[in-house]
Ligand SMILES: CC/C=C\C/C=C\C/C=C\C/C=C\CC/C=C/C(=O)SCCNC(=O)CCNC(=O)[C@H](O)C(C)(C)COP(=O)(O)OP(=O)(O)OC[C@H]1O[C@@H](n2cnc3c(N)ncnc32)[C@H](O)[C@@H]1OP(=O)(O)O
């Protein structure tokens with residue numbers, strides 16, 4: 296981090312009044328002092344590579360140049376990773392330094408994030424031995440090609456066909472229609488030479504559902520598409536410009552039998568199909584990534600909050616009191632209301648991610664022992680937390696952007712790009728509503744089990760408690776609020792279930808009744824997610840090893856999250872819990888007191904995310920607060936400022952002005 300010598304005086308004052316040790320917060324957030332040290336050390340190594348610095352901001356490059364620059368930097372970054380591993384005999388620590396280098400999304404994201412994990416998770420030991428060393432060392436580059444032009448959410452409806460030919464022991468891949476073309480996979484456009492293709496398996500004219508296959512699609516020397524492969528890039532998007540999303544179609548393209556990833560289901564040489572223990576295990580990579588996305592949400596909320604809080608400490612506008620100088624905009628309570636929830640939410644998502652990661656690891660261990668009991672709970676929880684955290688994080692980033700006024704609209708603030716990238720997660724890896732409806736299926740089953748007095752899985756056991764406790768009075772404590780959110784979830788689950796029953800009594804079949812109740816079902820899933828986020832984050836704060844000074848501030852943040860959502864969803868609480876109008880008024884006052892209590896520590900709290908200037912990549916958010924100088928410096932980099940008179944003056948403006956004289 297930069298020294299404070301050239302720091303904006305407002306930021307110096309803010310840091311002086313912080314009541315806790317920022318380094319303690321950093322170490323707690325990232326796990327330990329050792330983890331912080333190792334992460335910083337790795338970040339230093341990356342940032343020391345001169346070739347990774349951009350000569351001009353990426354926004355001035357063309358679509359093609361931007362991609363080429365992205366690939367260039369991704370390959371250098373990959374060397375730094377490789378060298379680190381060779382030197383330390385382990386992978387680099389978790390870090391976000393790719394953001395400082397690629398800025399948008401790496402063309403290798405899908406290689407590292409889904410291609411390699413799918414081989415590891417869906418391949419037999421022999422298949423792993425064949426492909427993993429090549430993929431991990433980047434001798435081959437891959438992606439995860441599942442979504443098609445016509446189908447993304449409903450993957451049983453995918454149209455790519457893999458027909459087994461027992462004579463040659465090969466699968467023949469075909470995309471018979473336009474809608475069957477793969478569409479979206481990152482890196483597919485012009486980067487990868489391999490992919491995991493998810494296709495419908497046919498043997499002797501019989502369909503056996505969707506399965507993952509490895510296909511080499513480009514020549515390793517020339518990079519030309521192999522015969523029978525039609526591949527290209529899908530064009531500019533809201534974000535993800537350097538992710539190189541692409542399309543792909545096969546025409547009688549043959550791959551050997553061993554290229555079907557066969558850890559779960561198998562196709563024997565003679566064409567016999569052997570079912571796996573659970574066909575949904577084929578969806579495993581998606582579950583893993585959904586868990587990871589909750590962690591990403593923490594990062595994006597932290598990034599936007601750091602930029603907006605530091606900017607708000609530096610920016611002065613108008614007066615709170617006419618007799619005093621112009622106020623720091625951070626002193627307006629409305630500004631605190633916009634920003635502190637982003638700081639608090641980053642901590643909540645981080646704790647939820649760590650909790651989910653544990654659940655994921657446990658279930659993977661159980662699956663390796665053929666025990667599947669907890670898979671439905673993992674799937675349901677990953678779906679709803681991914682859906683709710685990504686949408687909330689997108690809204691928080693946008694609120695931080697708006698809180699920076701006009702300057703938040705500048706690309707150089709890095710908030711527009713951050714919004715584009717954050718909000719993409721609402722759609723990718725499972726569209727929000729679709730995932731919430733998956734969780735709703737689980738909730739309906741849990742509810743039916745609760746009615747029968749059965750034992751429920753831990754994440755839904757509150758449904759049973761709520762059944763018993765519904766008459767207890769409301770308590771205006773954090774624990775009471777957590778219970779309140781559980782009551783809301785309980786009430787919404789019950790109402791959705793009863794709505795389905797009502798339609799069925801009217802003669803509708805279950806599917807139609809489900810559709811008619813689906814707005815309520817989605818809301819029940821959202822309420823369930825909120826109950827989990829509140830419970831998990833409050834428990835994490837209560838059991839943390841922080842010093843009293845830090846603990847006080849972390850508790851304030853967690854309480855802010857609880858009271859913010861109580862006030863946002865007060866209608867639900869009035870409907871489904873025993874909260875009263877008076878309780879809500881007390882909580883409204885409490886919320887405002889929390890904003891005031893957190894205010895002196897606001898800059899310290901965002902410093903505690905330990906995001907370097909290079910990662911923030913923002914004129915508004917740098918550690919030294921030189922906001923106006925950086926805005927001007929960045930503006931001067933515009934190609935339009937590299938010449939005094941632009942040629943368009945002579946070509947268009949002058950002729951127009953002269954014509955106007957005639
Ligand atoms: C630790 C983490 C580390 C790293 C990751 C970190 C960061 C991320 C890195 C990289 C990635 C970044 C960007 C990625 C870019 C984007 C990639 C993509 O988008 S890839 C494509 C993703 N596509 C989807 O997500 C599709 C969504 N659709 C589906 O998943 C399914 O179609 C759906 C589940 C909606 C429905 O499936 P279907 O077969 O129709 O099932 P049905 O509804 O009939 O349900 C049947 C039955 O099965 C249960 N079930 C469904 N899915 C699962 C599952 N995954 N696991 C377990 N069980 C499952 C379902 O609950 C139901 O059960 P019941 O019958 O109710 O008992």
Ligand SMILES: Cc1cc2nc3c(=O)[nH]c(=O)nc-3n(C[C@H](O)[C@H](O)[C@H](O)COP(=O)(O)OP(=O)(O)OC[C@H]3O[C@@H](n4cnc5c(N)ncnc54)[C@H](O)[C@@H]3O)c2cc1C
Nearest residue numbers: 440441442446447448479480481719722723724725726728
């Ligand atoms: C930036 C980005 C990167 C991506 N990267 C990849 C990649 O690398 N590999 C890959 O394979 N895919 C990738 N995808 C595709 C992504 O996984 C899909 O877009 C996503 O799963 C949503 O599917 P869809 O586009 O078909 O949406 P749709 O399902 O068509 O959604 C449209 C609307 O229909 C509604 N809807 C659909 N089904 C239902 C239902 N059953 N009930 C109620 N409402 C419903 C949805 O709620 C939504 O409102 C990427 C997408 C994006 C945006």
